[in-house]
Amino acid sequence: MKIIQILRSRGVEVIITENARKEIERFRDAHVSQALSADERSGVIFFGGFQDKRAAGLAFHHVAILKEEDIMKDVISAYNHAKSKSDMIFASSSPSKSADIEGKLIFGMHGPKKFTVIVEVRK
Amino acid sequence: MNIYGALEQGSIREGVLRTLMNLRDVILKTLNDHPYLLEYADEVRNAKLRVAEDFDYWIDRSMEVLEKRGCHVYLAENAEKARRIAGEMVGSGKTVVKAKSMVSEEIRLREYLQSLGNEVWETDLGEFIVQVADDRPMHMIVPALHYSEAQVMEILKKVGIHGRDAEELASGVREFMREKFLKADVGVSGCNAFSAETGRVFLVENEGNIRLSTSLPERYIALVSIEKILPDDDLALKSVFVQSAYVGTFPPAYININEKADSQEMHVIFLDNGRKTTEFREHLACIKCGRCQLECPVFQLAGSLWGGEVYGGPTGMVWTAITEEIPEVCFLSTLCGKCREVCPSDIDMPGMIRKMREIILKAR
Amino acid sequence: MIAPRLLSEILEKNMKKTENPLGLKNERINRWWTGEGIEKDGEWLFFTGMLYQLIPYMDSATRYLEKLETTKLQGVLTLSKIIPVPFSLIDSMVSHKMKKRSDRILKGIYRALMKSGVKVFYVPELDTYSGIILHDMGMERAFREHAETVAERLNDAGINRIVTADPHTAYALKILYPEYTGSDIQVKSYLELVRPFNAGSDGKFVIHDPCYYGRYLRISEKIRKVLDGFGVSYRDVKYSKNLTNCCGGPIESISPSVSWKIAELRIEELGKSGILTFCPICLMNLSRAGGDVSDFAEVIMP
Incomplete structure (x- = not known):
C-alpha cells in the first residue's frame, strides 16, 4: 500500500495489523479516532464528528484506526466516502508542524506532536 | 517603511529567498508526483470564473443554504460594514482567537476588535510574531519570513515567551496560546474555499491552530470573501489541495471542513469589497497560494512593502486594485511574466498590471 | 521611482x-x-x-x-x-x-x-x-x-x-x-533562422535567457539547439528557460535603483563571469551590475 510509505515519509507512525483493538491498548494516553476514509495518493485521512475534531485537535498524540477497505484511490472519493458516514468531516495527514521561524521545521505546534495510523488489514 | 527602506535593510530579501529555496523543489516534486493537481487547478480556475460571472446568484444560494443549516449570515459590501458586523457579534471584553486570514487583514479586523476592548490573538505562529512585532504580514502564507530566529527571540520576549531556538520558542507559543484557546469566547477564521452546495467552509493549515480556533469557542465567525465561493464540496476540496501544493506544503497537515455544529453558534460574513464590480475579474480565480510572490524579482527585494496597505507582490498588486485603489508602484513591475508562469490559475497578472498603468496615466 | x-x-x-x-x-x-x-x-x-x-x-x-x-x-x-x-x-x-x-x-x-x-x-x-x-x-x-x-x-x-x-x-x-x-x-x-557554421567559439558560458524568449515567445529550447549546433559550451542555472529570472532592465528608466538590485539578484545566481545572453537590455543591465556578459552574436561573430 502506497499510503504507508507516504505517511511514514512525513513522520507519521504507521502500524499494520489484523487486529487494531489489540494495538490501541498501547496508546492509553493518546486520543484514538476511527478514520472514515483515506486518500491513497496523498495520505490524507478523513474523520468525522465535532467532538472528535476538538479532541483530536487538543491531543498531544492522535491515533487513527484506518481500515484497509476505507482507503480510496483519490481524495474526492475518500471525502465522499467519509461524507456518506458522518457530518463535520475533518482531515489530518501528519503531525502538527510549522516552519514559521526562519524556515526551521518543528513538530507539535498547536496540534498533536505525534500522529499514529493503525492500518487494519483484512485477515 | 517603503520599498527603498526594504532595499537597504536586506532582511526581507534574505527571508523571501530562504523561503523560496526551501519550497521551490518541493512544489515541483509535488506537481510531478501528483499530476492530477494540474487538472484540479484548471477546474478550480474555470469554476471560480463561472461564479464571478454571476456573483448575485451564487451569494444568494450560499446564504440560503447556510440559513437553512442554522447559521447567521451577512453580506458586507465593504470593509467597514464587515468589521462592524463582526464587532457586533463579538461585543467587548471578550477573548478572541483568530486564524490567519488575509481577508481579515483587508478589513483590519484585529485592530477593530481590539479597539472595542477585546483581547484578540493571532494563533498562527507567523502571524502571531507579526502581531507582537506590530508589523504587517510580509507574505500571504508565510507572514514572518523576514525575521531571523534571533529576531523572533527578541520579539516574543515582549509577551514573556523565552527560548533559545525555534523549537523552544514554538513550544513557548504553544503553551501561551493553549491557554487562550481554552478560554476564548469567539473564534474567527477566513476561508480558503466555500461550497455553495452545502455551506461548508474549507480551511487548510499545518499547525492545528485553525482547528482549535474554530472548534473550541462557542461562537465562530467565518469571514468569506465572495471569490472563495465554489459550486460544490468537490471543487472546494480541489481548490484547497491546489493551494497547498503551490505553496509547497502538500498535503496540508490538516483540512478543516467547518459547518454548523449543534453546540456552536456559527456566523458567516460574506465580503464583497470591490470584487463584484472589478474590471480585473480574471484575478478572482487567484487562490492566494503566494507562489508568484516568492518568484517575483521585485517582491524578492521588497516583500509585501511593494504593494498596497495589505496585499503586495504581483497578486497583491491586483488585489490592491480590487480592494483599495490601483497602486502607483505597479510601475515598478518588470513585466517579466514569471508570476503568470508559476500561477496555478494562469492569471495574466502582467497584462493586468499594464492595464493598471493605462488607467493611472489616463487619469492625469 | x-x-x-x-x-x-x-x-x-x-x-x-x-x-x-x-x-x-x-x-x-x-x-x-x-x-x-x-x-x-x-x-x-x-x-x-x-x-x-x-x-x-x-x-x-x-x-x-x-x-x-x-x-x-x-x-x-x-x-x-x-x-x-x-x-x-x-x-x-x-x-x-x-x-x-x-x-x-x-x-x-x-x-x-x-x-x-x-x-x-x-x-x-x-x-x-x-x-x-x-x-x-x-x-x-x-x-x-x-x-x-x-x-x-x-x-x-x-x-x-x-x-x-x-x-x-x-x-x-x-x-x-x-x-x-x-x-x-x-x-x-x-x-x-541561423544555421550553424564554423565560428570557432571558445570559452564556457552560463546562459541568461531573456524573459521574452523564455516565456513570451518560448524559444529557449530552439536557442539551445542553435548553441549545440555552433558547438558553444554552456551550462544552465536552475532558473532558466521558461523559469528564467529577470535582469531588471525593463524598469531601468522608472527606477534605476530597483532595476540595478534585480540585476544583482540575477548575477548572484549566474555568477559574474561568462554570462551569455541574447538581448541588449539584459546585456546592459547585467553588465551594469558587474557581470561579464557576452551577446551571442559576439560569440559566433563571422
Missing part, C-alpha cells in the same frame, strides 16, 4: 519627434550598416528595432535618472513644460566603446544570417523603434499610433517577412503588431 506621468510625457514627446524614446534621430544612432555592403533586396528584411543602437544612450540616461530618482525635483519637473532630461548632455556622456560594441553585435547578427544562407536585406529607412516601451508603460493610444505608422510603412514597402535582432522587438512585431494593427507580416528572431 520616477513619476510615471513625467516619464510618459517625455516618452510621448520623444516618440513624436524622432520615433524613438530618447528623442534621438534614427539616422544619427543607426550607423552599424555603413561599410557593411548590405543587400537592398531579398526575402527577409532585417529589422533591428533600434534597441541595440539605443543601449549606449539608455545607459547614460539611466545614470542621469538614477540621480533624479530619489530627489524631490521630479515633482517640480512634472508640472513644468520643459523636458527635464538634457539629451545633449547624455549624448556627450555616451561611451564610444559601447556604441562600437552595439554596432558590432548588429553586424554579427546580419553576417550570421548571410552566412546561414538566409536571403536577408536591410533598408535603414524602414528600420525604427518598435514602440514596445509605450506598450509596457500602459500608453495604449501612443503605442497603437506608433505601431500603425510602422506597420503601414512596412506594408507600403511590400515587406512580408521580417527577421529581428532582439526579443523585445520580436515580441512587438510578432505578437503585438498583428493584434494592434492587423499586420500579417511573418516575423522571426534571427535565432530561428
Whole structure:
C-alpha cells in the first residue's frame, strides 16, 4: 500500500495489523479516532464528528484506526466516502508542524506532536 | 517603511529567498508526483470564473443554504460594514482567537476588535510574531519570513515567551496560546474555499491552530470573501489541495471542513469589497497560494512593502486594485511574466498590471 | 521611482519627434550598416528595432535618472513644460566603446544570417523603434499610433517577412503588431533562422535567457539547439528557460535603483563571469551590475 510509505515519509507512525483493538491498548494516553476514509495518493485521512475534531485537535498524540477497505484511490472519493458516514468531516495527514521561524521545521505546534495510523488489514 | 527602506535593510530579501529555496523543489516534486493537481487547478480556475460571472446568484444560494443549516449570515459590501458586523457579534471584553486570514487583514479586523476592548490573538505562529512585532504580514502564507530566529527571540520576549531556538520558542507559543484557546469566547477564521452546495467552509493549515480556533469557542465567525465561493464540496476540496501544493506544503497537515455544529453558534460574513464590480475579474480565480510572490524579482527585494496597505507582490498588486485603489508602484513591475508562469490559475497578472498603468496615466 | 506621468510625457514627446524614446534621430544612432555592403533586396528584411543602437544612450540616461530618482525635483519637473532630461548632455556622456560594441553585435547578427544562407536585406529607412516601451508603460493610444505608422510603412514597402535582432522587438512585431494593427507580416528572431557554421567559439558560458524568449515567445529550447549546433559550451542555472529570472532592465528608466538590485539578484545566481545572453537590455543591465556578459552574436561573430 502506497499510503504507508507516504505517511511514514512525513513522520507519521504507521502500524499494520489484523487486529487494531489489540494495538490501541498501547496508546492509553493518546486520543484514538476511527478514520472514515483515506486518500491513497496523498495520505490524507478523513474523520468525522465535532467532538472528535476538538479532541483530536487538543491531543498531544492522535491515533487513527484506518481500515484497509476505507482507503480510496483519490481524495474526492475518500471525502465522499467519509461524507456518506458522518457530518463535520475533518482531515489530518501528519503531525502538527510549522516552519514559521526562519524556515526551521518543528513538530507539535498547536496540534498533536505525534500522529499514529493503525492500518487494519483484512485477515 | 517603503520599498527603498526594504532595499537597504536586506532582511526581507534574505527571508523571501530562504523561503523560496526551501519550497521551490518541493512544489515541483509535488506537481510531478501528483499530476492530477494540474487538472484540479484548471477546474478550480474555470469554476471560480463561472461564479464571478454571476456573483448575485451564487451569494444568494450560499446564504440560503447556510440559513437553512442554522447559521447567521451577512453580506458586507465593504470593509467597514464587515468589521462592524463582526464587532457586533463579538461585543467587548471578550477573548478572541483568530486564524490567519488575509481577508481579515483587508478589513483590519484585529485592530477593530481590539479597539472595542477585546483581547484578540493571532494563533498562527507567523502571524502571531507579526502581531507582537506590530508589523504587517510580509507574505500571504508565510507572514514572518523576514525575521531571523534571533529576531523572533527578541520579539516574543515582549509577551514573556523565552527560548533559545525555534523549537523552544514554538513550544513557548504553544503553551501561551493553549491557554487562550481554552478560554476564548469567539473564534474567527477566513476561508480558503466555500461550497455553495452545502455551506461548508474549507480551511487548510499545518499547525492545528485553525482547528482549535474554530472548534473550541462557542461562537465562530467565518469571514468569506465572495471569490472563495465554489459550486460544490468537490471543487472546494480541489481548490484547497491546489493551494497547498503551490505553496509547497502538500498535503496540508490538516483540512478543516467547518459547518454548523449543534453546540456552536456559527456566523458567516460574506465580503464583497470591490470584487463584484472589478474590471480585473480574471484575478478572482487567484487562490492566494503566494507562489508568484516568492518568484517575483521585485517582491524578492521588497516583500509585501511593494504593494498596497495589505496585499503586495504581483497578486497583491491586483488585489490592491480590487480592494483599495490601483497602486502607483505597479510601475515598478518588470513585466517579466514569471508570476503568470508559476500561477496555478494562469492569471495574466502582467497584462493586468499594464492595464493598471493605462488607467493611472489616463487619469492625469 | 520616477513619476510615471513625467516619464510618459517625455516618452510621448520623444516618440513624436524622432520615433524613438530618447528623442534621438534614427539616422544619427543607426550607423552599424555603413561599410557593411548590405543587400537592398531579398526575402527577409532585417529589422533591428533600434534597441541595440539605443543601449549606449539608455545607459547614460539611466545614470542621469538614477540621480533624479530619489530627489524631490521630479515633482517640480512634472508640472513644468520643459523636458527635464538634457539629451545633449547624455549624448556627450555616451561611451564610444559601447556604441562600437552595439554596432558590432548588429553586424554579427546580419553576417550570421548571410552566412546561414538566409536571403536577408536591410533598408535603414524602414528600420525604427518598435514602440514596445509605450506598450509596457500602459500608453495604449501612443503605442497603437506608433505601431500603425510602422506597420503601414512596412506594408507600403511590400515587406512580408521580417527577421529581428532582439526579443523585445520580436515580441512587438510578432505578437503585438498583428493584434494592434492587423499586420500579417511573418516575423522571426534571427535565432530561428541561423544555421550553424564554423565560428570557432571558445570559452564556457552560463546562459541568461531573456524573459521574452523564455516565456513570451518560448524559444529557449530552439536557442539551445542553435548553441549545440555552433558547438558553444554552456551550462544552465536552475532558473532558466521558461523559469528564467529577470535582469531588471525593463524598469531601468522608472527606477534605476530597483532595476540595478534585480540585476544583482540575477548575477548572484549566474555568477559574474561568462554570462551569455541574447538581448541588449539584459546585456546592459547585467553588465551594469558587474557581470561579464557576452551577446551571442559576439560569440559566433563571422
